[in-house]
Amino acid sequence: MNSTEKAKQGKETAQLPVSGFEIDRHTAIVIVDPQKDFLSPDGVAWGAVGESVIENNAIGNIETLFRLGAENGIHVFVSPHYYYEHDHGWQFEGTLEKLMHNINMFDRGDQLNVEGFEGSGADWLERYKPYINDKERVTVVSPHKVFGPENNDLVLQLRKQKIDKVILAGMSGNLCVESHMRELLECGFEVAVVGDATGSAKLPNLDGDQAAQTNFVMMASEVYTTSQLEIVLESRKILAEE
Structure with a gap:
């Protein structure tokens, strides 16, 4: 068998196993960066992510x-992205970090007050505020600064609530959401992703959404659509009532 035949056979036989994801009382929803700069046509990143956000109905x-x-x-945790004035003094930045600083994405004055926060690009979408302001059901953790949750308190807050399973969504898919997925997996959490509750930049010759969706399938225990998750939760509710 030559190398071409072996490659063809490998593609035919390499089926990804189905891990599955069981939602129980140790499960939380984590939503990354549900903020105006990503999700509003007035946001500074809309030109890059808007097409994907609209396509996914994110x-x-x-x-x-x-x-x-x-x-x-199900308790919801929000992992936001903020940049304070002192963050603009970083001595080096990756490509997207540099872009975010250049366009003043997620900017706030400082961490000790919320002056100028209301209605800014760092603020939540208005339609999310009734949920996020419900302190009994939603926890807003400290901000991450690059893409993943390594330097905020998301993992600490999940552990303190005895959470070991996470349903993950938010913005943007191939950067912050994927980075959260990778870190949570490395920390021993079981992770499912809601693939159409996210969006990513689409630029010439670069499709962040396609990259994200591919890696979600390859790494998460389950990738739901929002409708599929709603059906799963409704079924769970019915079983609990029987």
Whole structure:
């Protein structure tokens, strides 16, 4: 058998196993960066991510996740992205870090006050605020600074609530959401992703959404659509009532 035949046989036989994901009382929803700079046409990143956000119906689907959390007793954690004035003094930056600093993405004055926060690009979408402001059902953790949660307190807050399973969504897919997925997996969490409750930059010759969706499937225990997750939760509710 030559190398071409072996490669063909490998493609035919290499089926990804199905891990599955069981939602229980140790499960939380984590939503990354549900902020105006990503999710509003007025946001500074909309020109890059807007096409994908619209295609996925990400704005509405993220709102559905907040609602499903409230209706099903699943705690929601929000991992936001903020840059304070002193963050602009960094001595080196990666490509997207540099872009975010250049366009003043997620900017706030300082961490000790919220002056100028309301309505800014760092603020939440208005339609999410009734959920996020419900302190009993939603926890907003400290901000991450690059892409992943390594330098905020998300993992600490999940552990303190005895969470070991995470349903993950938010912005942007191939950067912050994927980085959160990778770190949570490395920390021993079981992770499912809601693929259409996210969006990514689409640029000439670069499709961040396609990259994200590929890696979600290859790494997460389950990739749901928002509708599929809603059906799963409804079934779980019915079984609990029987």
